Amino acid sequence: MGVLGVASKICFALIVIQLSAQQTNAAIPSKTRIAINKANQKGPYVGIVIPNLFELNPLLKHSDYKARSLNIDVSGRRFRFGAIAGQKVILVVSGLGMISSSCDNITRMQANQTAVVRNFCIVLLSRLINKRFGGCAVSSILKIYVWYIGQRYGQGREDELPLEANGDYTREIGYIKFADYTVNVSHSSSYDNLFNNIWYQPEEVFPVDGTPEERQHIFWIPVDPLYYNLSQNLEGLKLEDCVNSTTCLTTTPKVVRVERGTSASIYLDNAAYRGFLYEKFNVSPVEMESAAVALISYQQKIPFIVIRALSDFI
DSSP states (O other), rough: OHHHHHHHHSSSBBOOOOOOGOOOOOTOHHHHHHHHHHHTTTTTEEEEEEOHHHHHHHHHHSSEEEEEEEEEEEEEEEEEEEEEETTTEEEEESSSHHHHHHHHHHHHHHHEEEEEEEEEOOOEEEEOOOOOOOEEEEEEEEHHHOOEEETTTTTOTTTTOOTTTTTOOOOSSSSEEEEOOOOOOOSOOOOTTTTEEEEEEOEEEOOOOOTTTTOOOSSSSEEHHHHHHGGGGTOOOOOOOOOOSSSSSSSSOOOEEEEEEEEOOOOOOOOHHHHHHHHOOOOOOSSSHHHHHHHHHHHOOOOOOOOEEEEEOO
């Protein structure tokens, strides 16, 4: 089995319990719905969510991927049907970032009957292990780290945030002080920054089994404990370390279970901020999609797990 054949088994993102396509029918033409129903009769499938054509095309050309003649276009997305190493799959390009992944997850729920959904895209490490490290990370809990409030210049940790008294914002989670990352200061022992402080906030959620219009808050999104326990079996899995005869990793790739991962629509090519996230929140994988789908799955009470390929190193 080739590298992508192995990767298709473990190194994507989100495992989601089967959802019937008959539950949602909005905005899908009847002709397309008929094609979807016929395809679902031959399911379930492993859904592979890919952010762009740059990462889709190598998979389409790989010998382990066998395409079927069936493609279904729904809501601006093309669902490609095929097989990888004998496993039935659906490929779909979501686009980069949180909003694209959320929209793709909603479209997939409307359209296709899938047993497994996985993301296939870039992941950075908040703590650099090795310049040529490779493998997979399995996160226990996830966080979207783009929900925060900027504090007015001159105020500090003891000052109440706007709307904090109403329960909209909180100082319980923590903050980053921009002045702490000032460099090349030579004329003064004290320094400041007009950006002041950024306070991290929990997400507002409305679970499907909750009271309508009554918000709840969550900061860490827990993955399904059963799936996370099962993922322990992957830690001893042997991964191939070469793409071809000339391109290989210098260290043996492996599967590692980590406590926490995080997502944002930010390509985090900054070692200082990655280090801050690791020290403050103990997060290892830092990427752009998983937590968005996790948040939707959490609110819809759909069990999931995140398994990310580590494929980019600073």
